[in-house]
Amino acid sequence: MIYAQYYLMGQGLAVTWDNPDIEIKRGGVTVPPHMLEPDTEYEVVARIWNNSTEAPVVDLPVKFSYLSFGIGTTSTWIDETKTDLGVKGGANHPAFASVKWRTPAEPGHYCIQVLLDWLDDVNPNNNLGQDNTTVGVAHSPAKFEFRLRNGERERAEFRLEADTYALPEMPVCGERPRPRPSRRPLRTFPGTIAAVPAGHTRRAHPIPAGWLVTFDPAQAALGPGEEISVAVNVEPPAGFTGRKAVNVHAFSARGLAGGVTLYVER
Template sequence: MPADLAQSLVALVSNLFRLLWAWLAWLLRLLRRRRDDEGYEKIDCFEIPPDVNRRPDPCLYSQTFLAAQGIAVTWDNPDIRITTPTGDPAPSPVLEANTDYLVVGTIHNASFDAAIGVSVRCFVRPWGFDFSQRTPVEVDAAGDPAERVVHIGPWGQALATFTWRTPNVAEGHYCLTVECAHPADREPNNNVGQENTDVRRSAAAAAQRFTVPFFNRRERVREFIIRADEYQIPEGRVELELEHIPGSRGIDDDRKRALMTASGLPPPDRTGNEPREEEIRRAIERDAIRGARIRLSSEERRQRRGRGYRVFGYRGRSALMADNRLDGFPLANGWTLTFPGLTEHPAGWRVAIPPGTTRDIEVVVEVPADAAAGDAKAINLTAMDPLGGVVGGVTIYLEVEA
């Protein structure tokens, strides 16, 4: 057989095999597609978005975090308790000098995932605003801050207890801080809570004066706004149920508009100029963080060549936040409060403090003449920087005497 003919036959057989293989591959793809059409589940791989990824969220009542959400706060922290060694309550403003107490911190887990190995520490700071100095209430054998490690189930809570011996000084007003930490924490901004209270007594139709130290820890002059209100945590139990938002499969025009407006982005207009997909995605992620909403890929939506979301939320959460808004609790019933020497501002009272110095802020509370003996007023003083960040605060309980 001539060499040219042999090479031609080899090439022909090779091409036949290639055609056969291509036909078999096409047949396999056809069978797989038919199998999918007959009801077999198709699984698409995608990266789990950060607002859905399961991670723990150890937390406690955090004034800085709540105020950043526009929620009023008290500095009488419900998650920090002081007791005697036998467990009897010991209100923080009435502590004896050079005496042993227990500081009990309640750590919550606001997540569907267990928080295993949460580190908790406790510190004491000088009473007042923004003091950077802090001392551990308890130390270990090496002299380092004592650490408690707790394990918290989904949406559970655990107690971390520390032994504290108060300083041997006559005036025992302190600010207690409890901090928790976890390496996979979903929201580390709600990990620090403060307990900073005082109790004063006054007759009716009298002016009660007291001072609160304010420290500027920075190396420059800083201005602050001090807000005053009478907010207290509502009594009773509040329950919110996670549920699917009807009509949220796919982002229709009305849903887009509401979502973008709530998230601070320009809403879509009526002329067809829709926001970019990336802007919608960022808005949904921000809304999920603020509103506990979850976004999930929708197979049906993808089949229509669009990207869809199924949105879940805690219905009633917005109303609950509105009922506890930061500016919703001015002093009422004839009680007035002033800061002599400070400049009044629409949002509160303005104060400027030189770098690295402490200024005593004088506070005057006018008790109305018709205040009855036994009446009490909780007055929260919260200091903020010009950007609205909380730098500290104190809650004063003013009781009316006979």
């Protein structure tokens, strides 16, 4: 498993598109995806977890690709590698897999996707992770633009929504009472949560008072393969300084179509 936004949001959890399990490095130093240089070699590193305490994985195929900055955009192949993944809590856990990637010669922002392609997985739904972020400086306001594409075979209506969820600090490990085992409904994948913690719902992280987030357009009907540009303006309150994440998600009748995380700085 990897931090898998589509799977997590499908269970009602808020997500960030700043993936904690995907890093881009150059010379051993992490480089933010919005600061990549054209026609330059980087290393893409994926951190991989095992939710099983009994079954290690030998030669796990890990596939890397990239998208142009946006939602539903076309995937371009990077490379594939294999890694050995130990059991949960054991040696070689988490495992890491990396490939070399030369960025396209055309300047631009690109996002990375990592797919864990293991056939004997009791829950294959948490095997795709995406890293899709950019940063804008708020003069008045911060302006962003990304591509929205309909990758389906039929016409679809898309609507855009925003929240400010960010991954919280991990709690300190300590003695805790063992939770009582609960009966899972039949045909539920291991790792499926019974209830969403209150702090991890999207409604717990609305756009704060005093902030203004607008989309142009805020909704769109696109034919199969059709692609448009979406402009986003994020205007913080006058006294704001620092850095704040704004997650933009696109939804269609099928559910979550994708998203981006925008960082606003001032």
